[in-house]
Amino acid sequence: MFLLFFMVAxxxxxxxxxxxxxxxxxxxxxxxxxxxxxxxxxxxGIRVDLQQLPWLSAHEKLLTAFAGESLPDVSPIGxxxxxEFVALGALDPLDGEIAATRDFxxxxxxxxxxxxxxxxxxxxxxxxxxxxxxxxYRTDLLAKAGVSTQPRSWNEWLAAxxxxxxEVGPDRYAILLPLNEFxxxxxxxxxxxxxxxRDGGRYGNFRSASFKRALGFYKEMFDxxxxxxxxxxxISNVWDEFGKGFYSYYISGPWNIAKFKERLPPAQQGDWMTxxxxxxxxxxxxxxxxxxxVVFGQSRHKAAAWxxxxxxxxxxxxxxxxxxxxxxxxxxxxxxxxxxxxxxxxKAFREQLERAVPTPKVPEWERIAQEMRVIGEEVAxxxxxxxxxxxxxxxxxxxxxxxxxxxxxxxxxxxxx
Numbered sequence: 001m002f003l004l005f006f007m008v009a010x011x012x013x014x015x016x017x018x019x020x021x022x023x024x025x026x027x028x029x030x031x032x033x034x035x036x037x038x039x040x041x042x043x044x045g046i047r048v049d050l051q052q053l054p055w056l057s058a059h060e061k062l063l064t065a066f067a068g069e070s071l072p073d074v075s076p077i078g079x080x081x082x083x084e085f086v087a088l089g090a091l092d093p094l095d096g097e098i099a100a101t102r103d104f105x106x107x108x109x110x111x112x113x114x115x116x117x118x119x120x121x122x123x124x125x126x127x128x129x130x131x132x133x134x135x136x137y138r139t140d141l142l143a144k145a146g147v148s149t150q151p152r153s154w155n156e157w158l159a160a161x162x163x164x165x166x167e168v169g170p171d172r173y174a175i176l177l178p179l180n181e182f183x184x185x186x187x188x189x190x191x192x193x194x195x196x197x198r199d200g201g202r203y204g205n206f207r208s209a210s211f212k213r214a215l216g217f218y219k220e221m222f223d224x225x226x227x228x229x230x231x232x233x234x235i236s237n238v239w240d241e242f243g244k245g246f247y248s249y250y251i252s253g254p255w256n257i258a259k260f261k262e263r264l265p266p267a268q269q270g271d272w273m274t275x276x277x278x279x280x281x282x283x284x285x286x287x288x289x290x291x292x293x294v295v296f297g298q299s300r301h302k303a304a305a306w307x308x309x310x311x312x313x314x315x316x317x318x319x320x321x322x323x324x325x326x327x328x329x330x331x332x333x334x335x336x337x338x339x340x341x342x343x344x345x346x347k348a349f350r351e352q353l354e355r356a357v358p359t360p361k362v363p364e365w366e367r368i369a370q371e372m373r374v375i376g377e378e379v380a381x382x383x384x385x386x387x388x389x390x391x392x393x394x395x396x397x398x399x400x401x402x403x404x405x406x407x408x409x410x411x412x413x414x415x416x417x
Contacts, residue, residue, distance in 0.1 A: 021072035074305040076291040084363035116358035125292035127330035175249040180231040182373035191284040204397030239263035274348040288356035
């Protein structure tokens, strides 16, 4: 009887704590569970209710929860989702919390990564981990082709790929640009001075000289047989084919550091490296992807939710999170830890993150990016030239942005910001 009373009393005591609901996705959700006990120890009045979601259903579940007013207090969301949830009015701005939090050093974040959470001049999201795209390459095959230095511009890169192609022959290639991925073309396009959308995100800007230059470079790699006209699904195994020398460059993200270490045999571990993405006229930008923490407007525990974000955003915890997952920190200071500072494969990512930039901040962007993939495939197969593709992509983007234009025009007529 005493034992039962004791258990009930303990349960009642636990229930007295403020409960913060925290939804997280994928493998990171499993790992972050290891970091929560220390947060609860430092904040004895708060209990974190962590719920793990699969990435494939997370977006739909969040939208359903918004409609049903059952969102969690805090969650990481994909950076490209942020404008959509801002447009819905689902997110609370975090500027006040950031300003009031001692030692929260905004300047420590990579600028483009931080900017991904800033919409209409307000901070709606704080980066959790970041991913960007850059080339992995075969050092041995480039050396055989006479390429002794890393290319920094498109012209230098094209010369290097041409030399590789000459070395490997007609049945192998210099680079893999999978046609079922939009990221390689987008990475080239985002390096340009002109934006991908114009007039405040009302229209596509793909007929600009900047985008045509990027698309022309992309097309040239296929026209010159430097890249095979294939999707990832047509490659039996991207790591094995890289090891076999089917291609010498592969634009991908930081997760492949671990994959290449795992998949390539020991004899080839010295035959590959990473490099910053070349740009039109010198070192180029790349994407500021990843996930960021948000506090939902429906939350009843916003102060406690912010405490959780601030804890998971400290340099020490970010370094610990990297050690557990391999995900890249969005702040500069964790990169000084030996695990990152001494990793030769991570060095290029550290440099690239200084030039990472967010994608256009409109809710329709993911749909437009998928159309970029479709149009890019048409160009690679020779079914469209650059001018035709740019015009078609503008037409499709403008159709997706039609509702946005109407809403902005209505707001302007009503005198709203």
